[in-house]
Amino acid sequence: MVNLIIDDKQVTAPKDSTIYDAAKLNGIKIPILCHDKKLKPFGACRMCLVEVEQMKGRQIPACTTPITEGMIIRTATPEIIKARELVLELLLLNHPLDCPVCDKAGDCDLQNLTYDYKVDSNRFSDLKFQHEIDYNNPLIERDMNRCVLCGKCVRICDEIVSYGALTFIDRGIETKIGCEFEKKLDCEFCGSCISVCPVGSLLARPFKFKSRFWALTKHNSVCGYCGTGCNLTLGVKDNKVLTTVYDENQGFHKGQLCVRGRFGYQFINSDKRLTKPLIRKNGTLTESTWDEALELVAGRLKGGSAVAALATPRLTNEELVVFKKLLLDSVGTKNFDHAAGYAHAALTEGFARSFGTSASSASILDIQKSDLLLVIKTDSYETHPVVGFEVNMAVKNKGVKLSVLSDKRGKLSKLPHAQTLVHLPGSEVAVLNAIAKTIIDEKLVNTHAASVPGYAELEKALSAFSAEVVAAQCGLTAADIKKLATDYASAEKAMIIFPVGQAYTGHNADLASAVANLAILTGKYGKEGCGVLCLSEKNNSQGAVDMGFYAQNGGLNGLQILDACTDGTVKTLFVAGENPLTSYPNRSKVKKALEAVEFLIVTELFLTETAAMADVVLPVCSFAEKTGTFTSADRRVQYVKPAISKNSQLKTDFEVFSDLIVKLGGQSSSTPAVLFGEIAATTPGYTGMSHESLKSEGAFAAVSMKPAFVVPQATASVAAEAGKLALVTGSALYHSGTQSQYGEGPMHVCPEGYIELSRADASTYKIAENDLVTVSSAEGSMQLKAKVTPRMPVGVAFAPYHFTAAPINTIWSGAPVTLVSVAK
Ligand code: SF4
Ligand code: SF4
Ligand code: SF4
Ligand code: FES
Structure with a gap:
């Protein structure tokens, strides 16, 4: 700590503080305009001028000047006040005084400083800008x-x-x-x-x-x-x-x-929101009452072994648990799932078998504490942009090394010194296996790894994954794979990050085990700046896993549920907030299932295309109208409360499920807070949490790990076919699932689906930017606007999956890579 005197007060501050930091820490206010604690000091505005006695009273900016032992600082002498008034006069010289119509008025630093320093006239005059x-x-x-x-x-x-x-x-x-x-x-x-x-x-x-x-x-x-x-x-x-x-x-x-x-x-306030329950009468969805709708739904659910349910992981933890109670205890079905049954398999199957837990072994906060980040698929930036900001800051401000293993380049590849290995689509697991083999061959294995269960089997299985063989199959060089292996293993702290979600079909249990193997082999888990972070797609995807809202104990998963609808085994399907017709793979199969099922119940905010096929549609609340908790990808459990009161015609999903439990003869869960008490008592890592305790800043659910090596099955990369491109699906930066289609902001920037092609392929197929292109696969054919970008490798195309008006599942069957032909 450094000792100094500010405004005649003896104070101390950490040695890397500026004068501004030291003053702030000790409750002394120095005005700022250009300074921001998140940004590097800039020293542009001179509002923060102070006097330092040792500098013979010179006026210096507090925000850029480091403190030194014994400094004597004055922050508010008459000369300093005059200097700040002068700064304000000069700033206001050309600045329009249009505060009455400026949206910033009331929240404007310049306005506030002008008021504080009582600058009600200007000694200078000039034209306004x-x-x-x-x-x-x-x-x-x-x-x-x-x-x-x-x-x-x-x-x-x-x-x-x-x-x-x-x-x-x-x-x-x-x-x-x-x-x-x-x-x-x-x-x-x-x-x-x-x-x-x-x-x-x-x-x-x-x-x-x-x-x-x-x-x-x-x-x-x-x-x-x-x-x-x-x-x-x-x-x-x-x-x-x-x-x-x-x-x-x-x-x-x-x-x-x-x-x-x-x-x-x-x-949230869209006038397209549903406001009344709808019941299909004579083939048409007709406005109804809650009583009539819930009676009808309860009647269908009674004794329901032929009932199944799909829920969006955007529901709160409390809603998912009360839904599960309705299904398990009142209806008697274990056929329920979220996100199609594969999108969370990295957690429920992959991490469960490799780490003994269905949660990530690293948090977002570890990113800036690491020495090396290995990001699988540059799409992590598109799926979780603010995690991307953390990666940006780690690389730019802290010198953290970044390696990207991806089927295309992306924003992360542009960060300083980023190493991007662009492999053939669908070959991630093979490349990760080759990295694991190199780590073993080069004797970079952590001393404890050999005693982890499954080591011998893994070592044997990896014999088929030499860097040379995999490199030839995956479009890389052996040297690149070996360097990545050495960089990762030799970094003191290293972290692996990968996205999962409905479009990332290849990011499954095997991928999770393949990355877990690297962390376990090198001992890079369970400590700061290390571990594996699975970026689960939706706001409460990890919560849905923690609450056990997925197929277990012989229950059908999302895709199996749809098959069962088609073959008539499932007769009533309850869809809470999901829109499978757009977001699940293989649109024609989903459509067939939704048409075949005898009774379709949907809770929704909007009349989505799935809701439009329903027999009963129940209008429910958004996150801004309800109470509950969400669990982030890194297992931060956070409390949400209503920001607005709900329309009296709406119910929360919690209320809908509770009402149905009562109608089916059960006991309702009184409130989300009470139900969270049950969650805290029964969910590993949630012990001791309550709505009350989470109100201020949430809490991390602890993750306990029991590592084991698992042999991941690598699928062969898709062989190129003459005249075809390998299409990979994924997320666009501006969208999330299908919900963002109802956000005007995202839709202004990215209003429609598209297919992204390399310049070389665009030239081969004579396609220009914005051309309408017919894209055909074995599943079907559709038209998409072309985007021609330098980031796509030759032979590979990308299309996001969010858009009802351009549903990519028309041509995407759910395979990690789909071969398509493109023509104008
Ligand atoms: S006043 Fe606003 S627009 Fe101008 S430099 Fe500062 S942040 Fe940018
Ligand atoms: S979508 Fe929301 S939670 Fe996700 S990065 Fe953006 S602001 Fe954060
Ligand atoms: S909105 Fe655009 S200009 Fe502003 S910070 Fe974001 S990327 Fe930069
Ligand atoms: S706040 Fe602008 S120079 Fe210090």
């Missing part, structure tokens, strides 16, 4: 007339988001913030720049003229999209969610969100 306001973009309005050139937007886009969309352009008084060559803003639309802009230069357009900032009530919540589990604050007025409000102290991610979290909230 006349920059053209950029309204081109549907999500971000850019008004450079208000800009104070603090550079925060430029820095956050570079340092945290790693996109680098913004920069300082022009010189002197003409300097402004823009895109290179004054191009239109075309970026990730994460809104991070908006969140840090201290003035009204960068504004969220969907919020424009919706409410004054101070008229909003702010409600802390948890993002309802992906498994990162970001915290967010919803800005509410008149019982409507009007925006997300930035809170730099929120969550591990310090308030940063991706486009889905920031701009995807509009579905």
